[in-house]
Amino acid sequence: MSPVTTTSLDRAVRTWLTQLDVERGVSAHTLSAYTRDSDRYLEHLAAHGVTDPLDVTEAHVAGFLAALRTGDDTHPPLAASSAARTLVAVRGLHKFLALEGITQHNPAEDVAPPTPPSRLPKAIRLDEVTRLIDAAGVGDGPVPLRDRALLELLYATGARISEIVGLDIDDLDLEVGAVRLLGKGNKERVVPVGSYATQAVQSWLVRGRPDLSSSGRAGPALFLNRRGARLSRQSAWAAITAAAERADLSGHVSPHTLRHSFATHLLEGGADVRVVQELLGHASVTTTQIYTMVTVQQLREVYAQSHPRAR
Incomplete structure (x- = not known):
């Protein structure tokens, strides 16, 4: 050998x-x-x-x-x-x-790694958004009012879940229909709030929040948990998951799903990508443009199914 x-x-x-x-x-x-x-x-x-x-x-x-x-x-x-x-x-x-001086140069230095395939964000249809929000508001007491307002606001603004649970009451101007969000890098942006979200938040503030804030721990937080403290990201996630189960959307929905749906539906409705960029708080329009890929993909699917000579 x-x-x-x-x-x-x-x-x-x-x-x-x-x-x-x-x-x-x-x-x-x-x-x-x-x-x-x-x-x-x-x-x-x-x-x-x-x-x-x-x-x-x-x-x-x-x-x-x-x-x-x-x-x-x-x-x-x-x-x-x-x-x-x-x-x-x-x-x-x-x-x-x-x-170490064993070689004179690094032959791997300029070899670029392979680019992973783009993962398109997953949005849900408008009728599914409606089912989800309606499911969040099922039941009596302050929690369904809170959960409906939470989901309405997420979809109305395209905000990250951390931005929504971090809101204080003073960040909202319901008369004007706007909210001030604090995004990544402590960058502020003002986003419009539509009538559905405005009504849901008003109902929460008038009929729901006072019941949970009676413990005196609430402070300025907009959304509260059952103990009267600021709602956490984990609790907000749980509320969304529970609503998704009731709406028979399990496995399709996360807090970011409403953000993806917000952007996709705006672009489908004709919004300019740079406007959507500002609303989402993206530093670069390149990040936002991934949503245009979603709409193009949907157009392709419709074309393939509808055009007599597409296949």
Whole structure:
């Protein structure tokens, strides 16, 4: 039996892994993942006759990334996110070798990770929004009034759940029909509030909130829990989930669903994407434009189903 030959590239990888373990103290899970990734990388390079770190080129790294995505007889194809994670390990290896002077440059530095497919936001139809809000208001007492106002306001403004539960009464101007929201980076924006949400919030303030605020813990918070304190994100989420179950929309609805629906329905109604950007509080219109992809996809589906020569 011939002895296993250890190449200079093998030794370089083991040195890097030892440095991660001893000097940087990475977790056992991370070390195991990097070991697995580097072993596969070494196999790929060896198959192309590369056994010395000085011989590795950018083309070799790019080829390895392509091989990760296509798979082979022993490895299934990797998703873009998994391939990108493996590339992080390869980059870390070559960065270490360059810093240690083992190589003169990092051949992985300019290899771009694969772009994951866009995940289109999931909106629900207008009739489903109506069912959801109606289901939230079922029952007697202050809590159904609160939950209906909560959902009406979420859909009316496209606000994040954290922005809504963070509202104080003074943030609302129901006579004008507007609310002041505090978004990411403490950036304020003023968003219009329609008549349905205005009426629901007024009903909550007059007929519901006083019952829950009797404990004296309420302070200025708009939405309160059963103990009279500010409603938490978790409790708001639970209220939305319960309404979704009653509306037979389980599995389709989260707090962000109403935000997605707000944006999608505005664009479907002809709103300018930059107006929607301002309403959502997005720093860049690029973030908002994903909703235009949703509407285009819906147009394609309608076209495919309706046009006599579409198929």
